[in-house]
Amino acid sequence: MNEIATSFTETLQTENYDIRLVPVTETGDWKELVLGGAVDGLAFLLHVPEPAQPIVLERRLPTILLGEKFGGLQHVVTDDVSGGRLATRHLLGLGHKRIALYVNESIRDHVSVNERRQGFEQAMREAGHDRKAEVWRCSTDDVMQRLLSGDAPTAVICYCHVEALELMHACWSHGVSVPTDLSLIAFNDIAATRFTTPPLTVIRFDTSEIGAIGARRLVARIASPEEATDEDSVVRQQLVLRGTTAPPAKRSS
Structure with missing residues (x-):
């Protein structure tokens, strides 16, 4: 902003x-x-x-x-629809089939939320993995509980950098290695995303x-x-x- x-x-x-x-x-x-x-x-x-x-x-x-x-x-x-597709296709190209889109429960309804979800679901459907597409509207703690379950997605697309930074810290706290155990990608290329460990893959504009x-x-x-x-x-x-x-x-x- x-x-x-x-x-x-x-x-x-x-x-x-x-x-x-x-x-x-x-x-x-x-x-x-x-x-x-x-x-x-x-x-x-x-x-x-x-x-x-x-x-x-x-x-x-x-x-x-x-x-x-x-x-x-x-x-x-x-162009958030294309951005959602771009992020999803990148993960699909790496071999991920079960992917989640994470939007924190505190985020108000906004056109970008709907359009990023639309692009995500389009890409998953085109790849034949629409049944493996999950949309999570919850807290970071809830996300970690789902990721620590026995049958969890191998990749998460975060609505923006805020979700990603919090989730990376939570993964570190729980011994989940990024990207070995979980791939993460987020929207917004702010300075902080370049200096995380490891640096965060992003969709920028x-x-x-x-x-x-x-x-x-x-x-x-x-x-x-x-x-x-x-x-x-x-x-x-x-x-x-x-x-x-x-x-x-x-x-x-």
Whole structure:
């Protein structure tokens, strides 16, 4: 989020616009600021707060969504369906057949959750392993209990780096070797993922591109609403191979 916000802000400044952070609260004090002429446009990062949704849907101001889809508004998102397929196909190519997608129970519903799951299930179905595809919406402790059972997946795709970092620590605590006993892959290429032991295999996307495209699209809509395109932008994702994925080890009975 920080990288997207930084890129968005820097690109706005090159277009001679400044950014104003407006906390959306239940009191509604922010509405006077937003609708009183103090701002030229709106941008939402990853989430449109419920109190703001009616105003957004009225489309009284040029609006751009970064990393979110809502109400048919123009958005800049990552290709999470392809990302889910990419992660799954990598594991399938290594020989894994039983794979789990892990989303922590604390994660709110978001378009990326659904689309990453969609890509995961598509790839498993295409490989003929759809019955071996598992989706876990639970805590890290619950994941470890399942992994320590006698019949567990040999690979886990984590919704994001948070799940992966917690799970790697839990595996270390329980004597589960990554990637010898379990292959792990996650979304988001943040600095921490490069310095885990071993370094984490990830699906990455260009966060600065999301912010820059969003800023340019919003400025164009502010300057010429009638000429601005309604085209949405989708940023591609790519696999970054590191040390947490390997062919599955043969398990003793």
